[in-house]
Amino acid sequence: MIPRSGVITLALVLLVLAAGCNDIARNAPGERISVAVTIPPQEEMVREIGGERVEVVVMVPPGSDPHTYEPEPALVARAAGADLYVTIGTGLLPIEDTLVSRLTAMNPGLVVADSSTGIPSLSPDRGGETSLVQGEDLGRETGQANPSPDPHIWLSLRNAVIMSENTRDALIKVDPANENEYRRNCDKYTSRLRDLDQEIDAAYSRNDPGMILVTHQAWDYFARDYHLDIVAIENDGKEATAKDLASFILLARSHGIRVVFAEAQESTREAETIAGEIGGSVRVIDPLAGDYLANMERVAEAFGGAAQG
Numbered sequence: 001m002i003p004r005s006g007v008i009t010l011a012l013v014l015l016v017l018a019a020g021c022n023d024i025a026r027n028a029p030g031e032r033i034s035v036a037v038t039i040p041p042q043e044e045m046v047r048e049i050g051g052e053r054v055e056v057v058v059m060v061p062p063g064s065d066p067h068t069y070e071p072e073p074a075l076v077a078r079a080a081g082a083d084l085y086v087t088i089g090t091g092l093l094p095i096e097d098t099l100v101s102r103l104t105a106m107n108p109g110l111v112v113a114d115s116s117t118g119i120p121s122l123s124p125d126r127g128g129e130t131s132l133v134q135g136e137d138l139g140r141e142t143g144q145a146n147p148s149p150d151p152h153i154w155l156s157l158r159n160a161v162i163m164s165e166n167t168r169d170a171l172i173k174v175d176p177a178n179e180n181e182y183r184r185n186c187d188k189y190t191s192r193l194r195d196l197d198q199e200i201d202a203a204y205s206r207n208d209p210g211m212i213l214v215t216h217q218a219w220d221y222f223a224r225d226y227h228l229d230i231v232a233i234e235n236d237g238k239e240a241t242a243k244d245l246a247s248f249i250l251l252a253r254s255h256g257i258r259v260v261f262a263e264a265q266e267s268t269r270e271a272e273t274i275a276g277e278i279g280g281s282v283r284v285i286d287p288l289a290g291d292y293l294a295n296m297e298r299v300a301e302a303f304g305g306a307a308q309g
């Protein structure tokens with residue numbers, strides 16, 4: 001016969017064990033897992049992989065600039081109550097780093113997963129004033145080393161495959177019971193990402209779009225994937241000066257550029273100025289659209305068609 005105090009101890013041990021298990025797979029069957037992400041393209045990844053099992057909180061809504069945006073307190077509170085936060089990546093976006101440390105202070109149990117794990121990061125290849133040299137080398141100089149890596153990792157379909165797999169592993173961590181489903185869904189989604197990547201690669205191999213002029217330096221990973229020459233008007237996040245604009249007008253003329261790509265989150269004024277001078281047009285692209293895969297196809301086509309104007 002077990003003494004009475006022994007029974008109580010055993011009951012306590014069982015309770016603690018049960019609580020421990022609950023901590024790992026904290027959601028009851030049928031209850032959705034709440035996943036917070038930073039930008040809308042990540043929402044598509046989480047929804048495609050998590051399916052009906054997830055609800056998603058996006059911290060930087062469509063149309064806002066993730067470099068400067070401050071989420072509303074109500075949204076921060078919602079994210080603090082989530083089961084999982086999938087970041088773009090530690091050290092990539094200062095507002096995300098700040099937000100995540102706030103959230104983990106509010107909810108020490110929040111599982112944080114870094115979607116950039118395993119992705120080689122690029123450094124913006126221009127630094128300070130040294131980048132503005134004449135003619136052909138404009139925007140292509142190495143300049144001073146910039147310590148902060150380029151945060152726009154999602155604008156590469158190849159990176160998006162890795163981000164999806166990291167997202168899948170994070171979902172499995174908080175909800176191991178549904179591992180097989182997450183793996184199946186992730187395989188389906190990443191094969192669509194890979195298919196589009198190959199289509200774009202083939203299209204650009206048949207038809208080199210030549211130099212592409214964009215306002216915001218967000219497309220270096222995309223340029224790397226397809227060996228494109230994408231030049232950004234923005235210099236280290238600073239607005240171009242009148243002198244810079246004059247250089248870009250010369251550059252655009254010498255490369256027969258017909259389209260200047262501006263972005264949905266920012267002013268098109270600089271792009272309009274250059275387009276006006278070269279007799280070209282401005283086209284708005286969105287690096288943050290929520291329909292990620294379809295948007296990547298749209299942008300690829302827009303870049304591809306730029307040579308034709």
Ligand SMILES: [Zn+2]
Nearest residue numbers: 067152216218
């Ligand atoms: Zn950006």
